[in-house]
Amino acid sequence: MTRAIIIDDEPNAVGLLALRLSQHCPQVEVVASCTDSHKGVQAIIDYYPDVVFLDIEMPQLNGFQVLEAVAGISFSLVFVTAYDKFALKAFRYSAVDYLLKPIDTQELIQAVQRVEKHKRIGPEQLEHLKQQFSNPNKPFPDRIALPYQNGVTFVNMKDILYCESDDNYTKFHLSDSQHYLATKSLRxxxxxxxxxxxxxxxRQYLINLSHIKKFVKGEGSYIVMSNQQTIPVSRAQKDRLMERFGWL
Incomplete structure (x- = not known):
């Protein structure tokens, strides 16, 4: 069984999530559900759960303060939030799992499946996410968190040359010739x-436009990147590329 704790200051949200888990994720046992964030901290200390479903905006202690209070305990984390579009992108840039209220059943099932692969949040991920929330006027972070099978690695956006599809994974090619295989699709x-x-x-390539060195038009159009790698350009995407640069 996967032992879970739910921490949310809205009693209806706690009850509904617990019900959804019992109906659709019977392998998950909710060992504690808390509407008081201090009691949520104590529950984590007492039960050492496999996963915590955690709201962010709560009175007394917010979600980040709860996590700081139990920093020595390892568990998987799923934020449950009603946040806006900006906040959702902050989660994604940090490779942190989240569920958007009202919770979609299929997304809940997928989140539990990811938890069962023992994905634990790391301190660097949490710090990255906190920085984004503390500066909402900054439209984009300078780094992106790339999840892989054993954890998460961070890379600078400017160092990414291009991304290449590898079935349900994506290979990141960096300017220092390093490669990272992320457990996310190119889409x-x-x-x-x-x-x-x-x-x-x-269909196989996503490129960093700032690393384009040359664009060769015609049948079989292609791009030469700053590392001399050639990338094919599909007929359907050629116009979009030219439009982005204002090329004639």
Whole structure:
């Protein structure tokens, strides 16, 4: 069984999540549910759960303060939030799992499946997320957290040359010739990075536009990146690429 604790100051939200878990995730045992954040801290200390479903905005202690109070205890974390679009991107840039209220059943099932793969939040992820929340006027972070099978690694956006699809994974190619294989699809990465200076130019490639060295048009159009790597440009994406640069 996966032992879970729910911490949320809204009693209805706590009850509904517990009900959804019992109905759709019978392998999860809710060992404590708390509407008081101080009691939530004590429950984590007492039960050493496998996963905590945690609200962020709560009276007394917010979600980050709860986590700081139990920093020595390892568990998987799923934020449960009614936050806006900015906050959701902050979670995604930090590779932190979240559920948006009202909770979708399928998303809950998927979150539990990720928890069962023993994905534990690291201190660097939490700090990265806190920095984004403390500066909501900054539209984008300078780094992105890339989840892999054994944890999370952080890379600077400016160092990413291009991303390459590898089935349900994505390979990140960096300017120092390093490679990282992230456990997210290229579509998920595209949704996150195309608001930055990135563009999907081919079904297999998402490129950092600031690293383009040359664009060769015609049949079989392609791009030469700053590391001399050539990237094909699909016919459907050629116009989007030219439009982004205002090329004639």
């Amino acid at each position: 998920e990465i595209q949704d996150l990075l195309e608001e930055r200076d990135f563009l999907r130019v081919h």
